[in-house]
Amino acid sequence: MTDADNRPFALRKYDAEELKTALYKMHLIRLFEEGAEVSYTRGLIHGTMHLSIGQEASAVATCMPLNDSDYITSTHRGHGHCIGKGADVKRMFAEFFGKEDGYCHGRGGSMHIADVSKGNLGANGIVGGGLPIATGAALTAKRLKTGAVAVCFFGDGANNEGAFHESLNMASIWKLPVVYVCENNRYGMSTSTERSTSVPNVSDRAAAYSMPGITVDGNDFSAVAEAIDTAVQRARTGDGPSLVENLTYRWRGHSKSDRNRYRTKDEIQSWIEKDPIKRFRSLLTEHGVITDSEADAIAEAAHQEVQDGIAFAQASPAPSTSEVTRYVYGEAKA
Structure with missing residues (x-):
């Protein structure tokens, strides 16, 4: 066996430019959310938001084998999924700021970013709503023989919703090309998985629906990439759905109103030390994919894109009050 064969999966599957882009997107997600957090504190963004800081590897690695024809559905904690699937941070910030140039023309906000041109069917404020x-998108792909795959992001709290069991059962019966990706960050709001879920791993539930299930370190980019690649290939070849569980952690609270009284500082710090961005950067530098100076430049470029995005959002026009219902209701075509 050659040395190359011993490299982590991501380094064998993807070339240097693809891996550099992945690192860039992970930085972009982190900096986007930190920028959104600061903007919220300054009163530029209203309402609430759910940050995924600490979960960047799951979002980016999961989207690596997908193209614009493939679908994703997201969650209320979905900014990383959107960026992973190719969203423009300028339009995302504009949506956060409630501006006309946003993805939903300022009507949706943080929890309702969608970009059908990239296969992003949208975030969802309903737990398990995606x-x-x-499952329906995968049924469409199968019936129309498009070759597309649907990837469904959901959190650990959603695995106890009826929609989870109904969807997995139907997808298995009809062998639909869908990959269910549970981002298990250990808490559904303030309730731990130990208190809410009867099995040790969410992936254990795959057996009940005759599909493969696997649990991986969600902060290990290569581990996620390998599990997702296997599941996507299975879906594309007509062998049906899979369930992948990415064990990860959100550094921030459930939302901006969360006081974090159910977690200890030591627990949070222990997960910060498992920072997926630092781990991925170390992987790439240790294997000679990039140099430290290149990695620094990637982080700086992502920082600049975020700053440009905030400036774009601030300069974007507000929706007109005379058009308050525009884009809210469907419009019949002649």
Whole structure:
């Protein structure tokens, strides 16, 4: 066996430019959310938001084998999924700021970013709401023979919703090209998985629906990439759905109103030390994919894109009050 064969999966599967882009997107997600957090504190963004800081490897690695024809459904904690699937941070910030140039013309905000041109069917404020949508998208792909795959992101809290069980059962019966990706960050709001879920791993539930299930370190980019690649290939070849569980952690609270009284500082710090961005950067530098100076330049470029995005959002026009219902209701075509 050659040395190359011993490299982590991501380094064998993807070339240097693809891996550099992945690192860039991970930085972009982190900096986007930190920028959004600061903007919220300054009163530039209203309402609430759910940050995924600490979960960047799951979002980016999961989207690596997908193209614009493939679908994703997201969650209320979905900014990383959107960026992973190719969203423009300028339009994302504009949506956060409630501006006309946003993805939903300022009507949706943080929890409702969608970009059908990239296969992003949208984030969802309903826990488990994306599960039946992704299943339906996969049914469409199968019936129309498009070759597309649907990837459904959901959190650990959603695995106890009826929609989870109904969707997995239907997808298995009809062998739909869908991959269910549970981002298990250990808490559904303030309730731990130990208190809410009867099995040790969410992936254990795959056996009940005759599909493969696997649990991986969600902060290990290569581990996620390998599990997702296997599941996507299975879906594309007509062998049906899979369930992948990415064990990860959100550094921030459930939302901006969360006081974090159910977690200890030591627990949070222990996960910060498992920073997926630092781990991925170390992987790439240790294997000679990039140099430290290149990695620094990637981080700086992502920082600049975020700053440009905030400036774009601030300069974007606000929606007109005379058009308050525009884009809210469907419009019949002649």
